[in-house]
Amino acid sequence: MVVKRNTWQREAVREALDGREGFVSAQALHSALRDAGSHIGLATVYRALADLEQEGAADSLQQEGENLYRACTPGSHHHHLICRSCGTTVEITADEVEQWAHDVAAKHGFTRPEHIVDVFGLCADCTAAAAAATAGAGTASPAAPPAPAP
Secondary structure: OOOOOOOHHHHHHHHHHHOOOOOEEHHHHHHHHHHOOOOOOHHHHHHHHHHHHHHOOEEEEEEOOEEEEEEOOOOOOOEEEEEOOOOOEEEEOOHHHHHHHHHHHHHOOOOOOOOOOEEEEOOHHHHHHHHHHHHHHOOOOOOOOOOOOO
C-alpha cells in the first residue's frame, strides 16, 4: 500500500468525517467544510475520502446510487447496524457471519473470502418516535413495528 502525504486538505476531510455520527456523502461533507470557511474543492474531498477508505480509516456504502462515507476503526474487520431514519451507525462484530463466509467460500473452492455486511433497521430512538407518532394518531398500538422502507 502506498502511503499518501498527509496534506491539510486530507486532514480537514478526516476531521470533518470524524465529527459525523453516521454515513455522509462527499457533497454534504464538502458543503460542511465550505460552510466552516474551507476553500477545499469537491474533487479533493472525493480523493481524500477514497484514500481514507483505501487506508481503512473510512468505510463506504452505496445507497440510492451514491457513495456514503464514515470514519471507522482502522485495522478492525467489522460490520454495521445503520438506522434507515436518522443514519445512526454502530460498528459490530459478527463471528457467525465470519464463519458462514468462510464455510460458503470453502464449500465452493474459494479461499481468502472477503465480505461486507451492513444491516439496516431503525435505532431505538427512531422506533420509539415512530411508535409515539402512531399512538398519537390512534391508528395502531404503540407496540406495532413501523413498516419497512422500500
